[in-house]
Structures are given as structure tokens and as C-alpha cells.
Amino acid sequence: xxxxxxxxxxxxxxxxxxxxxxxxxxxxxxxxxxxxxxxxxxxxxxxxxxxxxxxxxxxxxxxxxxxxxxxxxxxxxxxxxxxxxxxxxxxxxxxxxxxxxxxxxxxxxxxxxxxxxxxxxxxxxxxxxxxxxxxxxxxxxxxxxxxxxxxxxxxxxxxxxxxxxxxxxxxxxxxxxxxxxxxxxxxxxxxxxxxxxxxxxxxxxxxxxxxxxxxxxxxxxxxxxxxxxxxxxxxxxxxxxxxxxxxxxxxxxxxxxxxxxxxxxxxxxxxxxxxxxxxxxxxxxxxxxxxxxxxxxxxxxxxxxxxxxxxxxxxxxxxxxxxxxxxxxxxxxxxxxxxxxxxxxxxxxxxxxxxxxxxxxxxxxxxxxxxxxxxxxxxxxxxxxxxxxxxxxxxxxxxxxxxxxxxxxxxxxxxxxx
Amino acid sequence: xxxxxxxxxxxxxxxxxxxxxxxxxxxxxxxxxxxxxxxxxxxxxxxxxxxxxxxxxxxxxxxxxxxxxxxxxxxxxxxxxxxxxxxxxxxxxxxxxxxxxxxxxxxxxxxxxxxxxxxxxxxxxxxxxxxxxxxxxxxxxxxxxxxxxxxxxxxxxxxxxxxxxxxxxxxxxxxxxxxxxxxxxxxxxxxxxxxxxxxxxxxxxxxxxxxxxxxxxxxxxxxxxxxxxxxxxxxxxxxxxxxxxxxxxxxxxxxxxxxxxxxxxxxxxxxxxxxxxxxxxxxxxxxxxxxxxxxxxxxxxxxxxxxxxxxxxx
Numbered sequence: 001x002x003x004x005x006x007x008x009x010x011x012x013x014x015x016x017x018x019x020x021x022x023x024x025x026x027x028x029x030x031x032x033x034x035x036x037x038x039x040x041x042x043x044x045x046x047x048x049x050x051x052x053x054x055x056x057x058x059x060x061x062x063x064x065x066x067x068x069x070x071x072x073x074x075x076x077x078x079x080x081x082x083x084x085x086x087x088x089x090x091x092x093x094x095x096x097x098x099x100x101x102x103x104x105x106x107x108x109x110x111x112x113x114x115x116x117x118x119x120x121x122x123x124x125x126x127x128x129x130x131x132x133x134x135x136x137x138x139x140x141x142x143x144x145x146x147x148x149x150x151x152x153x154x155x156x157x158x159x160x161x162x163x164x165x166x167x168x169x170x171x172x173x174x175x176x177x178x179x180x181x182x183x184x185x186x187x188x189x190x191x192x193x194x195x196x197x198x199x200x201x202x203x204x205x206x207x208x209x210x211x212x213x214x215x216x217x218x219x220x221x222x223x224x225x226x227x228x229x230x231x232x233x234x235x236x237x238x239x240x241x242x243x244x245x246x247x248x249x250x251x252x253x254x255x256x257x258x259x260x261x262x263x264x265x266x267x268x269x270x271x272x273x274x275x276x277x278x279x280x281x282x283x284x285x286x287x288x289x290x291x292x293x294x295x296x297x298x299x300x301x302x303x304x305x306x307x308x309x310x311x312x313x314x315x316x317x318x319x320x321x322x323x324x325x326x327x328x329x330x331x332x333x334x335x336x337x338x339x340x341x342x343x344x345x346x347x348x349x350x351x352x353x354x355x356x357x358x359x360x361x362x363x364x365x366x367x368x369x370x371x372x373x374x375x376x377x378x379x380x381x382x383x384x385x386x387x388x389x390x391x392x393x394x395x396x397x398x399x400x401x402x403x404x405x406x407x408x409x410x411x412x413x414x415x416x417x418x
Numbered sequence: 419x420x421x422x423x424x425x426x427x428x429x430x431x432x433x434x435x436x437x438x439x440x441x442x443x444x445x446x447x448x449x450x451x452x453x454x455x456x457x458x459x460x461x462x463x464x465x466x467x468x469x470x471x472x473x474x475x476x477x478x479x480x481x482x483x484x485x486x487x488x489x490x491x492x493x494x495x496x497x498x499x500x501x502x503x504x505x506x507x508x509x510x511x512x513x514x515x516x517x518x519x520x521x522x523x524x525x526x527x528x529x530x531x532x533x534x535x536x537x538x539x540x541x542x543x544x545x546x547x548x549x550x551x552x553x554x555x556x557x558x559x560x561x562x563x564x565x566x567x568x569x570x571x572x573x574x575x576x577x578x579x580x581x582x583x584x585x586x587x588x589x590x591x592x593x594x595x596x597x598x599x600x601x602x603x604x605x606x607x608x609x610x611x612x613x614x615x616x617x618x619x620x621x622x623x624x625x626x627x628x629x630x631x632x633x634x635x636x637x638x639x640x641x642x643x644x645x646x647x648x649x650x651x652x653x654x655x656x657x658x659x660x661x662x663x664x665x666x667x668x669x670x671x672x673x674x675x676x677x678x679x680x681x682x683x684x685x686x687x688x689x690x691x692x693x694x695x696x697x698x699x700x701x702x703x704x705x706x707x708x709x710x711x712x713x714x715x716x717x718x719x720x721x722x723x724x725x726x727x728x729x730x731x732x
Contacts, residue, residue, distance in 0.1 A: 071694045095482050241568040243589040243678035386696040397679030398591050416496050
């Protein structure tokens with residue numbers, strides 16, 4: 001093939017691929033929801049949009065819990081070929097908004113009355129300078145304690161409601177030869193434990209001071225020492241082979257009865273459902289020790305990148321509106337294990353734990369105990385979250401580090417992360 | 419270049435090329451330069467250009483996307499105050515030294531053993547060389563299972579009845595870095611063996627025969643005669659293994675993901691995490707510059723001596 005032919009062919013190829021999208025409303029969606037249930041959930045959205053005549057171009061980037069996608073997304077934005085929409089965590093919405101690349105969704109927000117249907121605690125993180133810049137797809141809860149009912153019944157135990165009870169229950173389980181806590185030693189899983197310990201031992205106000213305001217006094221308080229001491233105690237409640245284990249393998253231990261409890265977000269339900277475990281029959285879900293009444297949330301959102309192409313804009317508006325469609329909210333969240341980001345969706349089809357999460361959220365909203373999750377990029381930006389990740393995981397897996405040293409590292413790290 | 423000019427001059431007188439054929443003549447004359455110019459341009463932009471750009475970014479306040487608010491050496495101060503970076507730096511020296519020296523020794527030993535004119539030599543060569551055909555991701559994943567105390571070697575020995583046996587380096591923050599060495603050596607020593615074997619086969623048989631006539635035994639022949647002649651191969655091995663060690667990223671990602679307790683981070687994984695996971699592009703760039711300067715400190719003297727030798731040869 002001569003060079004001229006090659007150029008002509010490439011040109012044709014490029015023009016057809018862009019033509020296919022150009023003359024009708026369209027939306028290119030970049031996301032990392034590639035697992036079976038997640039992809040099935042997104043398919044509902046795609047069908048919904050295609051009914052409205054919006055063409056959906058799928059751009060999945062698998063793996064790395066989204067880090068790979070962030071890498072691709074940045075390259076696309078730097079080269080001025082941003083996708084129409086991309087999946088992002090709450091704090092990522094704020095980071096992109098600060099770069100001034102997200103489209104203003106105020107019009108569709110006004111039309112669909114977002115202000116009164118979206119869970120109010122999400123609003124500060126999906127708005128920037130008073131404008132809506134992202135749409136929340138779902139809300140997960142991270143302060144869940146899952147337990148194997150059979151193991152608990154055999155040992156004659158009740159699920160713990162405080163960290164003190166947790167330690168007592170765990171000692172009994174150890175004596176009975178069961179691993180008390182199923183854990184994967186990955187930084188974010190250890191931060192999940194830390195988060196629940198901060199809330200469970202210090203209460204919602206302490207959580208706000210230490211995690212949301214990063215108040216130095218709170219970080220250096222005796223309560224924080226207690227939190228790290230509790231983590232150190234948990235070293236003996238996990239099996240020796242925990243480092244590096246994926247969360248779903250830890251859930252498998254719970255399913256098989258090798259371990260009794262797991263502190264994990266409600267995506268764990270997916271694994272439990274795959275193993276034919278029934279909520280409230282084979283496994284139970286209660287708030288993590290000491291966190292009853294509080295709801296620690298995280299959310300997946302779609303942000304839309306500024307574009308001048310009217311067809312793309314039409315696609316973006318349609319998608320933003322469709323994400324908050326009641327039917328989609330129900331269908332997607334049933335598959336994902338989360339609960340709707342709207343506060344007015346019927347929960348009839350959801351399982352026991354889903355209904356409990358929805359009711360607990362409503363309760364927590366009233367008493368201002370609805371708190372953003374640190375381990376899942378809702379409470380602090382990536383840099384500060386990174387300091388917590390580094391310190392907590394190093395502390396957890398290095399027995400020679402004392403609680404006081406960990407706190408010093410935390411304070412020093414947060415200072416340089418300003 | 420000089421070779422090309424002389425040959426074109428012998429084929430066609432220079433004046434005729436310029437006058438007679440115009441553009442075509444010019445093209446014929448400079449074809450080689452034209453042919454390499456795209457690759458030179460790509461290397462200049464994509465390698466050296468971005469090296470400079472990374473250096474520039476490391477002096478800015480870039481977070482999520484690059485920006486050009488210059489902040490001097492602030493990012494380097496932050497880099498060196500980060501405990502994980504210091505772990506990564508000490509790790510690269512531990513890992514690099516052990517990985518390079520053990521791979522070289524094992525590779526040389528294997529080459530000498532295979533050099534004994536054994537039967538089915540090709541079979542053994544393939545076995546030892548084969549790990550090189552795998553990516554570090556595959557090696558890392560396989561070794562993650564082999565070294566996992568609940569799945570691999572430790573469990574196997576327990577099943578054999580030796581219940582007190584412990585081999586838990588992978589989950590022990592103090593020893594986890596050595597598991598990277600094990601997997602790395604397994605992957606690379608076969609390749610080192612191939613290089614040494616080729617060099618051994620290139621040594622003049624007559625010298626060895628002469629030495630044997632003089633009464634040198636097998637060990638002495640290798641120690642005094644063969645190995646000293648392998649100098650250039652040692653250098654090649656050293657350079658290849660050094661760049662492999664410095665680049666090590668996928669092995670860590672697959673085997674330990676930097677854990678347990680951040681004990682196995684290397685500069686490359688640190689750089690990736692800071693840039694893409696922590697929105698600290700400038701700190702990531704600063705760490706990249708540090709890696710580059712370390713490599714330059716090794717490579718530049720090598721290149722310098724190499725170039726000087728070449729000039730001496732001419």
C-alpha cells in the first residue's frame with residue numbers, strides 16, 4: 001500500500017468514526033464499571049438513553065479501582081479530547097471542578113428539581129460555586145459490619161454494638177478457633193477499619209473534627225490514641241495471612257465460616273448473593289461497632305466535560321437527567337448493592353440490608369450524623385486521604401510503630417499535604 | 419554518513435547528481451538522513467523533550483493537571499519529607515544490589531554448568547531461558563501464589579508434616595522486599611545465562627587446551643582464563659540488569675502492590691501513586707527527576723568511557 005493510499009484510508013476511517021457520532025445527540029461515557037453486575041447496571045442507563053435517541057459510546061477503562069481510568073482521562077483532557085462524561089468519586093468532582101473543566105448542569109437541575117430530590121449531604125460535593133457540576137448515581141454505606149449468623153449462633157454470641165463488645169466477642173471467637181475478623185491487608189481496607197474506629201470510639205463530632213476539619217487538637221487527642229490502640233488490638237483478631245488479600249476473598253472467608261465478621265461497604269452484598277447467602281438468615285448486617293445512628297457514605301457520580309458541540313451537549317443533558325430517573329435509580333442500585341442517591345425512590349424491591357441502609361440514612365440526615373467516608377474519597381482530597389492511607393496501613397502492618405508515632409506521622413504528613 | 423558519501427561519489431560524479439536529477443538527486447544523496455530523521459525527531463520530542471518537561475513540572479505546583487506556577491524546590495522538600503519515598507529509595511538499593519549480583523552469579527553458574535557439553539543441552543537452555551518470555555506481571559502473580567503462606571510453599575511443607583515450618587516473607591514487612599529479589603532473579607537469570615553461554619562459546623578452544631596441557635584443572639581454567647575474558651559480557655549484563663532494576667514497577671504491582679505496610683514501594687511505584695492516585699503530579703515529577711539523576715550518575719560515566727575508548731580506537 002502506498003503512503004498516499006494509507007493516508008486516504010486513515011482519513012476516511014477517522015471521518016467515518018467521528019461522523020457516526022456527530023449528527024445526532026451522543027454521549028461518550030468513560031467509566032470503570034466493568035464487573036458483571038456493574039456493567040449490567042449501566043446497560044439500563046444506555047437503553048434508557050437510546051430510547052430518547054441519544055447514542056451511547058462506551059469507554060470503559062478497567063482496573064486499579066479507577067486509577068487507570070484517571071490516567072486515561074487526564075491524557076484525554078490534556079489533549080483537549082475529553083469524553084462527554086466520566087465516572088468520579090465525590091472529591092474527584094471537586095478536583096475537576098477546581099480545574100474548571102466540568103459543564104454547568106444548573107438548567108437540568110432546575111428542570112428536574114434536584115435540590116429537593118438528591119440526598120442533601122451529597123449536594124456540597126456535586127456543586128461548585130453554587131452550580132451543579134455532577135450527578136450522583138448511587139450511595140454506598142461504608143460503616144457496615146457483616147457477620148456469619150451460623151458462626152455467631154454456634155458460639156452463642158450477639159453482634160457487637162461497641163468496640164469494647166467487639167473485643168470481647170473477638171476474644172471468645174478466638175477461643176472457639178474462628179478468625180474473628182476477615183480482613184484484606186490493603187491500605188484502603190485498613191483505612192475502612194480506621195474510619196469506623198474513629199467514628200465508633202469518638203462519635204460523629206470527633207469524626208468531623210479529626211477527619212473533615214483535620215483539627216490538630218483532635219488528631220493529637222487521647223481519643224485518637226485509643227483509635228490506634230484499637231487497630232493494634234485488631235492485629236490479633238485477623239488471620240496471619242491477611243496482607244495483600246482482596247476484599248472479596250475476605251468476604252469468602254466469612255461465607256465459608258472461617259471468619260466471623262467483616263467491616264466493609266455494602267458492595268460485599270454482591271459476593272454474599274453470589275454464594276446464595278440470604279440476609280438475616282445466613283448473614284447479618286449491623287452498623288460497625290459504636291456507629292449506630294451514623295451513616296458513613298460514599299458516592300459514584302458522573303461529571304460532564306465542557307464542550308461546544310450542541311449534539312454532545314444534548315447527550316450530556318439527557319444523560320444527567322436519566323441518571324436521576326427513578327426507574328434507573330432502582331434498577332441500578334438493586335444490581336450494585338447500593339441505595340439510590342434520590343431520597344424518594346420506592347425500596348420495596350430491595351433486600352433487608354438495603355432497606356435498613358435507606359432508613360438509617362433518613363434517620364442520620366435528621367440528626368446530622370450522615371458523614372462522608374475517608375477511605376472512599378468523599379471526606380478529603382486525594383493528597384490528604386493519601387497521608388491517612390500511608391500512615392494507617394504502615395501502622396497496621398508494622399507492630400513496632402506506636403500509636404503516638406503514628407499520630408505524629410499523621411500530623412506531619414497532613415501539614416506537608418496542605 | 420561518510421561511507422554513503424564515498425559510495426555515491428564513486429557511482430555518479432557529484433556535479434551530475436545535482437544538475438541532472440534535481441530533487442531526485444538530492445533525495446538520493448540524503449536518503450539515509452531522511453530515513454532516520456523521523457526517528458530522531460520522535461526521540462528528541464518523546465524522550466528528551468518530555469524529560470525536560472518533567473523537570474519543569476517538578477518545579478511547579480501541579481496537582482491534577484500540569485500548571486506553571488513555579489514554586490522552586492518546594493516539591494523536592496516535600497518529596498524527601500515523605501517517609502514512603504525514603505523507604506522506596508532504600509528499597510531500590512537493597513533490591514538493585516541483590517537482584518543484580520544474584521542474577522549475575524546464578525546466570526554465570528548456570529552457563530558454566532551447561533557449558534560442560536551435557537546431553538540435551540538445548541532442552542535445559544530452553545527451560546532456563548523460558549521465564550524471560552513471561553512478563554513481570556505473570557511472574558509476580560505466580561510468585562504471589564507460591565510465596566503466599568496459606569497457598570504456596572509454607573502450606574505445602576505443612577501438608578508434608580513439618581508443621582512448624584515458616585516461610586512468610588511475603589507478608590512480613592521486614593522481609594517482603596526479598597521476595598521481589600526472588601521473583602526478579604527467577605525471571606532474569608536465564609537471560610543472563612544465555613549471554614554468558616554465548617560468550618563462553620566464543621572463547622578460543624586453543625587457549626583452554628594450552629592451559630590444560632600446562633596442568634590447569636577445570637576450576638583454574640575457569641577462574642584464571644575463561645572468566646577474566648568475559649569482561650565485556652559482565653558489563654553488558656550489568657547495564658541490562660541495572661535498567662531492569664530501576665524500571666521495576668510491574669513486578670511490585672503484581673507481587674506486593676507496595677505492601678505490606680508500604681514496605682516494598684520502589685521509586686517507580688511511588689511516582690505512579692503520587693501522580694495518578696494522589697493528585698501530586700509535581701511531587702511525582704520530582705521523584706522522576708531523582709530517579710533520572712541516579713541513573714544518569716551510573717550511565718554517564720559508562721557512556722563517557724565507552725565513547726573515549728571508541729575515539730582511541732580511531
